[in-house]
Amino acid sequence: MHTLLKGIRLVVFDLDGTLVDSVPDLAAAVDGALRELGYPAAGEARVRDWVGNGSLKLMERALADALGEPPSDALLARAHEAFLDHYGRDPSSRTRLYPGVREALDGLREREMPLALVTNKPYAFIAPILDSMGLVDYFGLCLGGDSLPEKKPHPAPLWQVAAHFDVAPQACLMVGDSRHDIAAGKAAGFRTAAVPYGYNHGEPISHSRPDGVVESLSELV
Structure with a gap:
């Protein structure tokens, strides 16, 4: 012991x-949410550095990277909802x-x-x-x-x-x-x-x- x-x-x-x-599955959901909102995918390497403070903060970091500035509350809420939808379909494969x-x-x-x-x-x-x-x-x-x-x-x-x-x-x-x-x-x-x-x-x-x-x-x- x-x-x-x-x-x-x-x-x-x-x-x-x-x-x-879990980053490969998280990255797939982040990228799916970003594409759904019309932004380019972030990729697994970037997502790996954003994980750790919960899913809302994860999407806030992803959007800030895509926009070059902090997202609005409304956009963040939409992105987070999209992330939860994508991740919920396949959280573990x-x-x-x-x-x-x-x-x-x-x-x-x-x-x-x-x-x-x-x-x-x-x-x-x-x-x-x-x-x-x-x-x-x-x-x-x-x-x-x-x-x-x-x-x-x-x-x-x-x-x-x-x-x-x-x-x-x-x-x-x-x-x-x-x-x-x-x-x-x-x-x-x-x-x-x-x-x-x-x-x-x-x-x-x-x-x-x-x-x-x-x-x-x-x-x-």
Whole structure:
């Protein structure tokens, strides 16, 4: 067992960029929405740098790139609705588990460690993706970016999970790939662990000063 897990009674995972590489599906939906509104596709490489703050912010960044300036609220609302429509049709066919994820989840489950998922992705998309990856049964609670009024980096979702499992924050571990995950974990009083391979806007995750970094989640067990 990794030293990061010493004294830990609940592990909370981020989804996109931590457990799964979902950018190919997200990019397809972003590009579909942009084309529907008459703008050129952004492409997967750009979308990879825009992921991390929920779908509304994703489309705001995509439109700002296309327009060269921030979009109006009305245009953003139309684009976001188009994105949700495109993504809802196919949220997982190109999405893949990162190496080591299943081994980590299996190992933690064998230790009877409660697991939860907190993502900024809209809640409606969580189950279809977990189901397609065969991960539905691992998590005792899942929260999306629209499950509460606040989302990461606000600590509220993490506090909600800790309260649900009746575990003190200092006995919880937040595992993520971005500065938003680490900031949320620190603000909530959680221990924090990071992976270096996800979506962090081109910034090394070590700059966020997590309590530990693992190259693969399999290192946790």
